[in-house]
Amino acid sequence: MSSSAHPSRIALVTGGIGGLGTEICRQLATAGCRVIAVDLASRDERVAAFHAEVAGFDGAISFEAADVSDFDRCKQLVERIEQQYGSVDIVVNAAGITRDASLRKMTPQQWHELMHVNLDGVFNLCRNAIEGMLTRGFGRIVNISSVNGQTGQFGQTNYSAAKAGVHGFTMALARETARKGITVNTVSPGYCDTPMVAAVSPEIRAQIVAGIPVGRLGSPADIARAVAFLAADDAGYITGANLPVNGGYFMSF
Template sequence: MKKLEGQVVIVTGGARGIGEGICKVFCNEGAIVALWDVLDEGQKTADKIAKNGGKIFYQNVDVSNQESVDMAVAKLISEYGKIDVLINNAGIIRDRSILKMSREEWDQVMHVNVDSLYITAKAVVPHMKAANYGRIISASSVNAFQGAFGQTNYSASKAAIVGFTHSLCREVGKYNITVNAVAPGFIKTEMTDSMPQDVIQAGISMIPVGRIGTPEDMGHAYLFLASKEAGFISGHTLHANGGAMP
């Protein structure tokens, strides 16, 4: 029996990187996946996964815009009548040391990485409450816990996700909704490909399992928390980093 058979899942930021890995793994487990992204390349990603038998479709959604999210949720509800799983994976970086960081770079990161949690929860939680079932899992980061040069905005936003998770899990547990976070370590995606080669190699040398993580590695971490079997785990942050920060 597949772990997510017939379940309706939203994966934000699913066009590429970790989000694409989550979409692939969830489709293999029988989920019906709504791939949300602002990049039209989301259509190609969905087509590619659908060719291999996945039930997946692209919705152009900006997670930092309440109207955009509400419209997409309304479409899903009218078509399927429920949303079982929400994966808040979309995120951005605007790295710069604090002395050089503009207010705009700070605000952009907070808007996409933090405001989106409020926006998607406001749209989705009422439907999960009505169904008396739900799984909400959001992307934190190893850098929320250890920090990184040039990432005061990003680290603060990813730490906010942990606090949000702790509080929301207390509010919605009685509706059989669990709320968790995944804190990825160093994962090979377009986000990390843009880093200098020597920084990438230095990063890998710090990972006890001896390799960079893959989007599919992350897909399996999310899958565990999204499964019905994980119903007694809530308010948790799963550190998926190859042992880099045990």
């Protein structure tokens, strides 16, 4: 089964200028999509670096600034993209933050800030993109969860709750849209070679790798390939699924 996309598909990737988001943009562009990376405009250096990293795609990948935690901004974003590029066919919700603390030390602000981005952001974008998908009878939504949404993680009651909630959202929306040519799926990455993991001590990192059956951290490309597979036109019989990409770190039936 090929994982090609229709050559004129418009794909919107939130968190699109992060390490994982950039690689998702690349994979979708390679599959023939017109890709719009969505992220905060406040990271000027990172935006410039992103443009340099995707320069080889001849304008197939572009950047739009938006705060996914703001419903009205998401509405304006979708309207702007549909006016400028055409219909939003593929949505990848990859925007996410951490606000780690044990529950007894967690502040309401740490809880709410994380929920606004990691869970509200999924609602805000899907709610505004879904109408066009329903009208056209086609859509692919891929929501990025986490292995920690499946297993829980010390110091991450907020993050684990939000990421588990992402897949609950996925399953419910998949049922609502399955007869309309729209699929909704989740990808749950394990521990990947990202700045967040690189920041932990070498001893802790060695412990993490020791617990991964394949014996290495994941790469952004490992995750992005799974996203591109689920976003393809010919992946229409997979919906409401959670695809774990974690090197065997957590296995379930």
